Amino acid sequence: MISAFCGIVRFDGQLIPTGLSESMYSQMPSPLGLLTVTKKLPTATMTAAEMSQSDEALSASSGTSLEFGDYMSASYKIRDASLTLTASWGFVSLYYLVQDGFVAFSTHPNAFFAIPDVTLTPNIDQISRVLESRALDVEKTFYNEISQVRPGSKTVILQSEIKTTDLCNFKENRAVDSRNDSELGIFYNVFREAIQKRIVSKTATTLSAGLDSSAITAITADLLGENECKLLAITSSPKYTNESFAPDGCLNDESELASQVTSSRKNIKHLILKSDGADIVASIQREVQLTGRPSFSPANFFWIEDVVNCAANEGYKRLLIGQCGNGTISWSPTMPRLLPKSRFFPNTPFNKYLKVAKYRLKNTNILRNSQLETIKMHSSMFDFWYHLSLRSGIEILDPTLDKTLIETLLAFPENAFYRDGVSRRLIRKGLKGLLPEKILSNKKRGQQSSDIVARAKRQTTQINDALDQISQSAAALKLLDIPRLREINNKIFLANLIEMSNEDFKKLDTECTVEILRGLSVGFFLLKFLSKN
Numbered sequence: 364m365i366s367a368f369c370g371i372v373r374f375d376g377q378l379i380p381t382g383l384s385e386s387m388y389s390q391m392p393s394p395l396g397l398l399t400v401t402k403k404l405p406t407a408t409m410t411a412a413e414m415s416q417s418d419e420a421l422s423a424s425s426g427t428s429l430e431f432g433d434y435m436s437a438s439y440k441i442r443d444a445s446l447t448l449t450a451s452w453g454f455v456s457l458y459y460l461v462q463d464g465f466v467a468f469s470t471h472p473n474a475f476f477a478i479p480d481v482t483l484t485p486n487i488d489q490i491s492r493v494l495e496s497r498a499l500d501v502e503k504t505f506y507n508e509i510s511q512v513r514p515g516s517k518t519v520i521l522q523s524e525i526k527t528t529d530l531c532n533f534k535e536n537r538a539v540d541s542r543n544d545s546e547l548g549i550f551y552n553v554f555r556e557a558i559q560k561r562i563v564s565k566t567a568t569t570l571s572a573g574l575d576s577s578a579i580t581a582i583t584a585d586l587l588g589e590n591e592c593k594l595l596a597i598t599s600s601p602k603y604t605n606e607s608f609a610p611d612g613c614l615n616d617e618s619e620l621a622s623q624v625t626s627s628r629k630n631i632k633h634l635i636l637k638s639d640g641a642d643i644v645a646s647i648q649r650e651v652q653l654t655g656r657p658s659f660s661p662a663n664f665f666w667i668e669d670v671v672n673c674a675a676n677e678g679y680k681r682l683l684i685g686q687c688g689n690g691t692i693s694w695s696p697t698m699p700r701l702l703p704k705s706r707f708f709p710n711t712p713f714n715k716y717l718k719v720a721k722y723r724l725k726n727t728n729i730l731r732n733s734q735l736e737t738i739k740m741h742s743s744m745f746d747f748w749y750h751l752s753l754r755s756g757i758e759i760l761d762p763t764l765d766k767t768l769i770e771t772l773l774a775f776p777e778n779a780f781y782r783d784g785v786s787r788r789l790i791r792k793g794l795k796g797l798l799p800e801k802i803l804s805n806k807k808r809g810q811q812s813s814d815i816v817a818r819a820k821r822q823t824t825q826i827n828d829a830l831d832q833i834s835q836s837a838a839a840l841k842l843l844d845i846p847r848l849r850e851i852n853n854k855i856f857l858a859n860l861i862e863m864s865n866e867d868f869k870k871l872d873t874e875c876t877v878e879i880l881r882g883l884s885v886g887f888f889l890l891k892f893l894s895k896n
Contacts, residue, residue, distance in 0.1 A: 371467045371478070435512070437468055445521045452515035452531045453764055456654075456746040459520065460509050466520050471750070472509055472655035476891075483508050485838060485892060490885055493657050494842065496877065501739070505656045505888065531766060535735050535773045546779040547793040549771065554692060554793075557765035558582050561683060567595035567674040567757075568683045570633070571809050572620035574790050575688030577802050579762060581794075583683060584628045593632040595679055596625055599666040599811075602637040606817035606860040608868045609810035617809040623799040636673060641665040643818050644825045647880060651887040653750045661884040662812045662876045668751065675755040682752075686745055688763040690737035693787040696777045711783050738769060816855060816868070816875045823856040826879065833886030836893060843882050851879055 435457045436449045446466055450457045459468040460475050467478055475483060484507045492499050504511045512518045515531035558579060566587065568580045584594045600618040601607040609615035618635045625633040646665035650658055658664065674682045685692075708716045752759040762768070772789075780789050791803050819826065830848055833839045851874045858871060 371465055435470060443521065445519055447517060447519050448512045449517045449530070450512040450514055452766055454745055454748040454752070454759065454761065455512075455514050456749045457512040458504065458509050459512065459518070461520065461525070470753075472504070472506060473652075473891075475506075475509060481508070483892070485889060487838070487842070490657060490842060490888070493659055494881060494885060496659075499744070533735055533738070533769060533773060535733070538774055538776050541776045541779045541782075544779075544792065546775045546789065550692075550775075550789055550793045553765075553768050553771045554578070554762070555582055555586075557762040557768045558683065559586050561681070561760045561762055562586060563681050564590055565592050565678065565680045566683060567597060567677070567679040567681070569670055569685070570596040570598045570621045570624065572614055572617035572802065572805060572807075573685070573688075573809060574693050574787060574794075574798070574802065575685030575763060577621070577624045577798055578688075578692070578790060578794050579683050579685050580624055580631070581628070581797050584631050585797075587630060589630060593630050595674060595677055596621075596631050596633045597670045597673055598622075598633065598635050599670060600635045600637050601812075601814035601817075602639060603814040603817035606820075607810075607813035608816060608860075608865075608872045609813050610869055611865070612807055613810040614807045615810050615813040620801060620805060623801050627799070634673060636666065636669050638666045638669045641669060641818065642822070642825070643815070643880070644822055644829050644883065647883050648829075648887050650747060651884060651891075653754065654747045657881070657884040657888040658747075659744065659881070660811075661880045662815045664747070665818075666812065667747075671751045671755050671757065671759070675757040679757060681758045681760065684748070684759060684761050685763050686748065686761050687738065688790075690734060691763045691769060691772055693790045694734050694737065694772070695781045695786040695788070696734070707778050707782055709783065735773060738764075812876070815880075816858075816872050817860055819852075819875050819879065820855050820858065820860065823852050826852050826883070829883055829886070833883070833890065836886065836889040838892070839886045839889045842889075843886060848879050848882050851875065855879075 434451045435455055436447075438447045438449075439445070440447070446468070448457055448459055448468055456470050457468065458470070458472050458475070459466060460478075460481070462481060467475060469475065475481060486503055486505050486507050489499060489503050489505050491497075501513065510518075510525075513527070513529075516527055516529050518525060518527045562583055564587075566583060568576065568583055570576050570580045580594070580596050587594050598618050598621045600616055604616060607615040614620065622633060625631040643662070643665050646668060647658070647661045649668070650661060650664040671682065748759045748761075775789070780787070782788055785791060786806075795803060827849065830845055830852075833843070834845055839845075855871065855875060860868065863871070
């Protein structure tokens, strides 16, 4: 069952509490109150005056959990008949729908299907971006009629206009080039503080072989010390190791390297999950129900869900993740402007520098240059963490999205992040001595869901059944090549994964994750429109 906070405001000044019954929409619980603060179900519907006071209190808050907690608020001002929707910087989910005479808002888009005489239609362009691996339009949602409040912004809705203001006005204000590494100490202290204010006595972390989650786990363990309750670190590992795949330069199983972080600390309980009973088709369907939208990475949801459920079932109250670290603490610049030798290669021999420069000019993706754009993209793509948090009852927070941390990093010179061939330099150098050398020097990325093809191979019947179901949608038949997906599914069924060449396995892995599983996610999403409108 999906939980959401929602409400409707009429432009004549009346605030309408919503009590959506299961007969109106089977996936919405009843009754529902108006939205106050996320993670806490409202005990009673608030009046307009109470909501206004609540929003003012949120806006005035400083030095409290609201500084870093993921929250949303709604307030209605009788004086000018305006509705203000606020979303903090972080994992949030807040939508609104403006119609003649009223505006509705909800933390979940499914709620709008319950409003009488409102017809919702899928945004085909946004859906196509998922299928084609193109960047989403951050100003749009997957529904033509529904808008979304961006993380770290406030939207004021009046009958005649809608105005959005950024609450987190991040700017890249780079200092001059670094020469003495003073940034390393500053980074460590600010990052440690970001973690410290997010931990409670019963804290868990996700842990891979990567720098971000390893850093969060190590610092959290050190901060907890000899706490009565050990830190719980959870690592996802492939069930079918012999049939798993990782491209060259990647790890197919991160558990052994992740254990390097936990083995030297007695106050960490390390759990390695293989998601033995996972049903990938059912998990994709649950993710669409949970978020109300299709997913870019449906192949990962089964183990993410397993990790969250594990932490909750173990009785932990908070889960720290490093989802957005690639845009913050372990970011590296990639533009050709990175090439000046005096700035980025001061200690590199000239012959070696020429080789690196030639390679970077040939292989650099200029779209990945801006750290700020990377941060914004990451923050808007992971609303499923909010919904998983609400469903499981465990609070999920990401220290790498800390506002003070981001402002600090955006002021650092770019050569603090990359110099003399050392990528992700800030975290590698700044945490030297805290993390094992094998973690700091590791250049291989973990291949998430490395056994996804092996799992799909054991569920080809369920995949075919799902394709039969999806074929009921005319929109799905237009967007998806169902015969092509069946062909790939049959190819997976017949494949000998153990003896397959790395090149053929890579192609099959892409066909499975990008074509079949994304196709299922899009198809399940489009099925919503058959019965709800």
